[in-house]
Amino acid sequence: MTRYSIDPDRRELIATWGTGEGDLATRVASLPAGAGTSVLLGLARALSHLSEAAWRTYTHPASAAGSLEPNSEGWRREQERGRFGEVADAIAKPNLPSGGAMIVSYSRLLESAHQVGRTLHDLDNPELTKLVLAEAATELAAVENAELGDLTGRAQQAVLLSRENASPVQVAAANRLLEQDPFGSSELFSQVDPTAAAVAAAHWLAAAAEVTADISGHDLDQVVQEADNIEALPTRPPPSSSASSTPAPPRTKPSPASCATPCASPTACCPTPTPCASSSTTWRRPSPTTATTHPTSPTSNCA
Template sequence: MTRYCVVPDRRELMATWGTGEGDLAVCIAALPTGADTAALLGLARALTQLSDAAWRTYTHPASAAESLEPNSEGWRREEERKHFSEVVEAITNPNLPRGGTMAVSYSSVLESAHRVGRALHNLDDPQLVKAVAAEVAAELAAVENAELGDLSGRAQQAVLLSREDASPVQVAAADQLLQQDPFGPDELFIGIDPTAAAVAAAHWLAAAAGVAAEASGLNPAQVVLEADNIEALPHETPTLVIGLISDGVTPHDAVTSLIGHAMHVADGLLPDPAALREQLDDLEETLAEYTGEDEPDLTDVALRLTPLDPRRPARDLLEDLLTGIHGCWLLHSEYDDLGHDEEADTDDVEEWDDEQAEQHQNGSRERFAQLVRDTAAHHHDRLI
């Protein structure tokens, strides 16, 4: 989201937002001379709350809800998104206290806009109202562009957000980047929505696991776990995603279900109580076997509610999936080297200098990358 702040010595209202490469800032307007600092900070706070509410309609779209029936979660999200068209009017003509009462909207977006309008009303500066209305219109346009898969300009802040759904445009863009570099280029973190990037990465991870499985003779769902014996890897989520895709779940559904679950946890919700009960039962059984006690003490035992970082689930998952692809190469290279080393004298291999070793590694990575490209292309229909 965009954060708004006051620059006291310059009497300016500023807007700042993050991108995949750092933060940007822009001056919104000059602030009224002599205005109370608390009133100015109240305006900045209200604008930040409005941006937060607006971007929540992006991260929690109606398309990710199970139902759009009246009064359902999907219906409420849909209604909230419709209020965008009323925001500027609410800023310029806010609900004000009358006769000791004041109308308050149930919509977070709309009520945040009214708060901005009331803060501006107290400051009583027509030029500031005009500048803030234009700024808010630009912020809402950024959300709309992100929804369409266009992360240019201010919409680039979407690369730092986790979303319960993935734009097909963004998934296709991520797929093209992985086609160029199956190990995951930096551009995936700079210009692509992380949920969409994770969907594409899940498809490429499944392809990489298939290549490594063919070389090693292992089940695809075991390859990242086996690679963990070569190099320490975050193998839990890659293994889970590979298993889901092997069972016929699409990369889109595998990724969005994991991210959505973590986002619910971050919101303080327990998405699947039945599954948690099963986890607790399994944990008790494991501890009972380990301790030999019929009723082991669970006081000091922690249970993770999600395998992802709930503060940044989409980017965390994307990082894990790309690391999983690296793990598949590690395992594949063990078997790939066996075949290629037979062509070279063993003593010569042991005497390689750093440059020769690097050339050998680059060759191994490229052979693996091309096999993954071929496999990903063969199964491209699962990504669409």
């Protein structure tokens, strides 16, 4: 989301947002000389809330809720996203207190816009209102661009937000970046959103596991488990359709005495060995000094 702040020395309203490589800032408007700091901070706070509500429609799209039936979560999200066109009117003509009461919108987006409008009403500066309306339009356009997979300009802040479902355009962009650098370039963190990057990385992990399984002759699940033994994966893959429905017992760290080779220190130990084809033998992972190809015979490297 875009964060708004006040520069009290220059009397300016400032907007800042992240890009994955650092933050950018821009001057939104000059502020009235006679306005109090508290009122100006209220304007900045209301604009920040407006941005937060707008970007929530991006991170929580209706399509990720499952159902669009009336009064469902998906329906409420769809209604909120559809109120983008009402934001400008809410800022220009906000709900004001009348007779000791005030109408408050159920929509977080619209109520934030009304709060911005009420603060501008108190400041009573037409030029400032005009500039804030332009800023709100810029912020909403950034959300719309991010929804289309275009993370340039103000929309680049989407690289810091986790979306509930991945954009196909962003997944394709992440796949192209991983094709250029399978280990992940810096652009992966500054040009695509995290959800799309994670989906693309899972695609490449699956492809690498399939290639390794074909070359080694081992089962795909066993390849992934052995890779996890060598260097722990941040997530555990779901069981394949061919796997047993009985959950595997949790892995425990073996004691130094149970290692295939002596440990370097009391705190260092080998990974848990993977079962061999024979039920009475155990396959041992080759040491770093041996060849990286696995033995073809299930008993040639077993205890």
